[in-house]
Amino acid sequence: MSTLDDLPPLRDVIATHDLRAKKSMGQNFLLDLNLTARIARLSGRLEGAQVLEVGPGPGGLTRGLLAEGASRVLAVEKDARCLPALEEIAARYPGQLTVVNGDALQIDVGAHLDGPWRVVANLPYNIGTELLVRWLTPASWPPPWSSLTLMFQKEVAQRITAQPGDKAYGRLAVLSQWRTTAEIVMTLPPEAFSPPPKVHSAVVHLTALPEPRFPADATILERVVAKGFNQRRKMLRAALKGLVPDLEDRLMAAGIAPTERAERVSIEQWCALARVIAD
Known part of the structure; x- marks a missing residue:
């Protein structure tokens, strides 16, 4: 044509x-x-x-x-x-x-x-x-x-x-x-x-989608995810260090092992972490 x-x-x-x-x-x-x-x-x-x-x-x-x-x-x-x-x-x-x-x-x-x-x-x-x-x-x-x-x-x-x-x-x-x-x-x-x-x-x-797959504040989610993947080879307790107080407790409250790496965390888990941080 x-x-x-x-x-x-x-x-x-x-x-x-x-x-x-x-x-x-x-x-x-x-x-x-x-x-x-x-x-x-x-x-x-x-x-x-x-x-x-x-x-x-x-x-x-x-x-x-x-x-x-x-x-x-x-x-x-x-x-x-x-x-x-x-x-x-x-x-x-x-x-x-x-x-x-x-x-x-x-x-x-x-x-x-x-x-x-x-x-x-x-x-x-x-x-x-x-x-x-x-x-x-x-x-x-x-x-x-x-x-x-x-x-x-x-x-x-x-x-x-x-x-x-x-x-x-x-x-x-x-x-x-x-x-x-x-x-x-x-x-x-x-x-x-x-x-x-x-x-x-x-x-x-x-x-x-009419609604996001999981509830989360977009600004917080973007910040958490960006920081987590910025050092994707590190465990999350190190990659997210300094993000919030009591980081390991918050990770576990979101159902994420502090020793986990960003590339293995599901979208649902990232959203749960964003909610825990927002709270």
Whole structure:
């Protein structure tokens, strides 16, 4: 498929607007419109949906989202060089695409979308993890988004979906699976991108749960988990040292042996520890 619509192929768009990917901005452009349409579909039925896209670049995924029926797409792009290409897409889909030139970490999405919205994005590698943690830890739950369909380095995707005892199990797995169902739905080789990254990539689909799996204060849970996995080779009584008084008593009250290591503690146990600490 060279095009989803009557717009030019992405290679022509990149050549016309001189959109060479910048390593400093974490850019790796996905040029195959078959793949971008497939990623759009992996987010679910898009007819009438509102979508936030971060880092659209030349607009391949943007076009896929709109062609699949999204009623409104908010595309947040920091690189001003991409704006003319995105405005051409906006002209093709009048009233459906809003392009914001800015930092995704600073944008008030609620000012543009009235939700619930989905997030579908080939995230810039340099801010992907930070954005994910922000989306997973809002002040209240459920969040204003219903699902996240995000492309990461494959290693990061595996960290999101890992289970206790897995080498990749850590902070991202706990925070993601505490409040969502998360699964890897697609993998892509380096040669799918321009320029090719040094690693494989994967798309993760996360669906927000109505309630977290276990009660816990998000701020406390994030702090405890981050500290526990920061020194994952150590026993928890050492890794969490200084976090709270009577640490070993609190660990045992949460059903966790003080000699246990972070990678073997379940999400339910982490939440129990967060509650004990909050009390």
